[in-house]
């Protein structure tokens with residue numbers, strides 16, 4: 001899909017814009033201004049990808065709007081898989097830390113489940129992953145666009 005066919009959005013207010021920039025020469029670009037909010041439609045067009053990733057980590061919604069609405073990024077299923085696995089790993093390590101701290105007060109005469117089956121620990125990770133996947137709400141592009 002070429003730039004002339006693709007629909008772009010202002011990352012500040014969500015208004016549809018015809019294009020994000022106008023190229024005057026090989027090195028000169030002029031960013032377009034949104035007709036609704038009178039701000040630059042998408043300032044991330046000229047930003048380095050590292051800066052965009054930092055803003056994504058900082059949970060700036062304008063950076064998410066840029067990536068999801070105005071960029072050529074298409075591997076959403078890979079991103080969602082990666083984020084879900086990271087969240088599952090985080091929850092898994094936290095639950096292990098909690099179990100290890102309570103181990104000192106547990107009954108030592110009871111059998112240890114980790115000795116019973118070495119894969120039980122891995123199975124717990126998969127259960128946490130399935131729980132996170134099932135409880136994750138799926139959003140669509142309309143969520144990112146501000147209603148008029």
Ligand SMILES: [Zn+2]
Pocket residue numbers: 010011012013014015034035036037038039041
């Ligand atoms: Zn705007």
